[in-house]
Amino acid sequence: MKSPQNAVTSKWHRFLQEDGTSPLLDPAKPNGYEGCPCLTFDQLANYNLDYSTNIKAISFLGTGYENPAEYGLGCSAHDAAVPECSNVGDCVTKIPLPDNCDKSWCRRAWCYVDSNSCSVEKAQSSLWESKSLAYSYAACGFMDSYTSSDRLRDLQNRTLRVAFNSNSGGWQGAYNEEGHFAMNAQWYGPLIDFVSDAAILGGFELEATVPPEWLRNSSKAFFGGSAFDLCIYAVSLGYLDMCVAGYTVTTKRASVTSFFELTSDPVYLLTFAGEEQRTNLEDFVYALKTIFTPFTGGAWAMIVMFVLPVMALLMWFHEHGVPGSAFPRTRPFQEIDKETGEAKIKHRPIRLTTQLFQALYMSFLSFTSESYDISVITAGGKIHLLGIFSFLILVLAVYTANLAAILTTSAQSTAVETVEEALQAGYNFCANRKLALTIMKLYTIDPARFAVDPESEGGDGMPGFNCARCQGRQRAIDFMKQDHNDPSLYCDAAFVTLQELEVMHQFGLHCNKTVVGNILTFNTFGMPLGSSIASPMSSWLYKMKYEGLLTQKLNEAQPANQCAAASQQNEGIGLTVQQLTGIWVIVFTFALGGLIAKAVNYYQRRNKSSSFSQLVWHYDQWGRPIPNLELDDWRKESIPPVDRRRTSVVLPSTIPGRRSGGSNGLHSLSYHSHMYSSDFAYPDDDNTCSKEEVAVHLEEKDEQAPSTQPEPWGGVDSASFATDQADSAFEDADEITQKVSC
Known part of the structure; x- marks a missing residue:
């Protein structure tokens, strides 16, 4: 069970929240501040305070208040025992507290003072308004919250x-x-x-x-x-x-x-x-510079002078000299004898500078076209290609998004940004x-x-809108007009x-x-x-x-x-090298992966045994088959030379979609390619034939082959394949020669 003191303390805690935990506050100066001393007993007696006849005082102090004659003498919490402070009622039981529960004045010390001798805050006593009696909490060192509470009661x-x-x-x-x-x-x-x-x-x-x-x-x-x-x-x-x-x-x-x-x-x-008004030349220069604003100068230098060249050189490093790649060591040329019409194929080496320039060109072309659309053969090149595509997708996506933000912000830009700039530009203004x-x-x-108050609307013609009918605040916005000629009526800004x-x-x-x-x-x-x-x-x-x-x-x-x-509201700003760090990490991670694959392939080739297998077909990054020219080079060493004008290229029966057949497991199909020979193996006559005739001949030759019947290859049979190869051959050769022997 709580002691009476604890109960009182708990009560104070419920509705007195300003002065800590003590139920009563002791004054530092019992007799008041030297500049505002408390009235003594004799001084207070001179006011002739009769509590027995003052109904307001009796109501406030209560009938059980002891020694009312000492009320207000010296610094003390005189109100702690008055009914308003002791009967807390809802201030203890209700949550949240009612608004009239701010009674921190109940436990604060105060005393009556002479208003003429007090240099600090004091107030007229509401109990003795006719006596000009003042009281002061400040004289005892406390804040007066009673006066404000008393004021609220007046409302x-x-x-x-x-x-x-x-x-x-x-x-x-x-x-x-x-x-x-x-x-x-x-x-x-x-x-x-x-x-x-x-x-x-x-x-x-x-x-x-x-x-x-x-x-x-x-x-x-x-x-x-x-x-x-x-x-x-x-x-x-x-x-x-x-x-x-x-x-x-x-x-x-x-x-x-x-x-x-x-x-x-x-x-x-x-x-x-x-956008700010500009001349034609200024507008052209501004528009030209705008397309470069998504990246800072440092970021552009990183892309153009480092990333794209490095990507190009690494791709050349992976693909250089690989049969079927975009970077062969030699390039075939066809020489035609004008008298006999005989054509010969010769291979000339490609200069290193030409190859490097081509690699750089392809890299920049991929950046502007958003695609690296050349055949990549090696495993290292394919991994490196992931880095290139990552770079293209991420950089171009960031560029597009940031450019859109910049252009949108540009549409919301203003000709002036400050009052000083507006004054220098000769603006006039509207305002109430x-x-x-x-x-x-x-x-x-x-x-x-400033535009003047319109006399037509009852204004006085002075600067600033003030007329009763013109609604000056709204008029300041409504009468803004670009390129106006009447500064007394319209304005450039407001x-x-x-x-x-x-x-x-x-x-x-x-x-x-x-x-x-x-x-x-x-x-x-x-x-x-x-x-x-x-x-x-x-x-x-x-x-x-x-x-x-x-x-x-x-x-x-x-x-x-x-x-x-x-x-x-947010302006687009150029992106820096640091802000593009994520892109650099992804790109060069793939580039490093490509180099590792290149090293693994090199190690495997150096450690081949005397008997080894070799791929007949390479596949590029899209899965398209490409003949392995290294296989042809090896075969040439063991097959007797043939007439250069009549060359048969042997396709393996093990290519995708074909069954093995024949004694040697190979199926012979004659076709032309500028990378292999000068023309097709046709019947022994000197007639000129068309592409369609070549296709028919190849189909007949395929049907007469003693091997097993071919199956479709990737959805295309041998005749269709022959037709496709013939089309490609004639497209390559049409500009070189108009006659071939059938």
């Missing part, structure tokens, strides 16, 4: 006279389609919701009131002609308790009445979005009157640079708060306009409060604000941006 059950203005722009204020001081239930906006909820939670009521019309001329003479100025003027004179809307807090307005500050909206320079005056002072801008543009973009309007540069200033919005409620109402509204009520209402009212272009 409860009160009815406040409130006028509503309809904001002409933005989305953070108060709005009504019927305009200012409308006496209907159509008011909306985050400020309406905020004040309504604050009134419900604070226990007071709001009564919609229209400011007296006869004050309008006086207000116009002092402030200006706007309805906002009229409402502030009425509050300052006491005809209203407060006004609800978003009011720009100016020095003159703040000098006549108190304001509860709502938000600080950033002010920006508003310009047209789009109050904002125009602020910007003129901050940046020393000539008033002639000064606006961010919420003004957000409202336009909410409806998909003015999507070609965007804010640029840094924040120029902040436009502070607030609500005017009458002197009779300024202190308690300001305390209560700030409490609601800092507890998140205002932020909640603003978040609920935040407009969605319907301008797709306006959401493009």
Whole structure:
């Protein structure tokens, strides 16, 4: 079971949250601060305090309070035993705590003081208002939370006279389609919701009131002609308790009445979005440079001067001299005797410089065409080819994506980025009157640079929009016009708060306009409060604000941006060598793998035994068969020479799709290729034959062969294969000779 002291301590913990864990706070100076001493017994007696006749004092202290004559003498927690502090009720049992549970003043020390002899904070006693008796927590070294709590109690059950203005722009204020001081239930906006909820939670009521019309001329003479100025003027004179809307807090307005500050909206320079105007030559140079902007100069140098050449040289290293590859050691030439028509094939070596140049050309061609479409034979070359394709896919994908981002951003670029650049470019500006005056002072801008208040709309012809009918905040955006000739009416740029543009973009309007540069200033919005409620109402509204009520209402009212272009805020930038590290690692990993495969193949060839097998067909990276010329070179050493004009190439019966047949296991098929001989083996006559005749002859010769019947090879039979080879042969030879012997 808890001791009484522990029970009291637990009670304090429930509803006193500001001063640690001790139920009572001992003062450092029992008799008060030297500059604000506590009243002595004799001094307090001079005030003639009669507790027996003071109903308010009896109600506060309770009938069981001992020695009321000592109440307020010396620094002590005099209120710890009063009913309001001892009867905590819901402040102990309810979660969350009610708003009236902030009673940290109950355990803080205070004393009565002479207001004329106190140099620190003090307040008039609410129990003895007619006695001019003051009390001070500061004299005892503590914060006065009782005064603020007492002020909040003054708001409860009160009815406040409130006028509503309809904001002409933005989305953070108060709005009504019927305009200012409308006496209907159509008011909306985050400020309406905020004040309504604050009134419900604070226990007071709001009564919609229209400011007296006869004050309008006086207000116009002092402030200006706007309805906002009229409402502030009425509050300052006491005809209203407060006004609800978003009011720009100016020095003159703040000098006549108190304001509860709502938000600080950033002010920006508003310009047209789009590329800067250039001459034809400048536009050409800019467009030419744009295609190179996805990568930095270092990245381009890495690609052009290192990666592509290295990829080319490594591919040449793998494929050089491999039969059927793109890099043979020799190149066949056909020599034709003009008199006899006899053709001979000769092989000439290819110079190393020619081969290397060809390798470089193929590498750069693959980069520009996004494909490396040549036959690769060796295992090392095929692995290396993976590196090439990885490089092409990744680099080109990154290039395309970054270029798209840069071009999109370019469409949203602006001709100027700062106020200084706009002034140098000769711009004139639009702004509402109050904002125009602020910007003129901050940046020393000539008033002639601002579009004037339109007299046709009831304006005064002065810089900045201030007329009642022209809706100055929205007009500043509406009257921006490119290449205009009337600076008194139109403007090149405007000064606006961010919420003004957000409202336009909410409806998909003015999507070609965007804010640029840094924040120029902040436009502070607030609500005017009458002197009779300024202190308690300001305390209560700030409490609601800092507890998140205002932020909640603003978040609920935040407009969605319907301008797709306006959401493009991130600029595309050139990618550096370091940012492309992943690509380099992948590419050169495959390149290293190709070199390892090359070394393994070289080791295997050097350690061949006297009896070895040799592939009859090579296959490129796409699986296409390529004859093994090394096999033909070996066969030439053991087969007697034949007439150079009549060459038969022997195809093995073990090629894909064929069965073995014949005594020697080979099937003879005559065909022509510029890599083997000069013409076909045809019947012994000197007639000229066509490609179709060659195909027919080959088919007949194939049918007469004593070997087994061939099966389709990859979906193509021997006759079709012969026709294809004949087509290829004649395409190669048509430009060299028009006659062949059949």
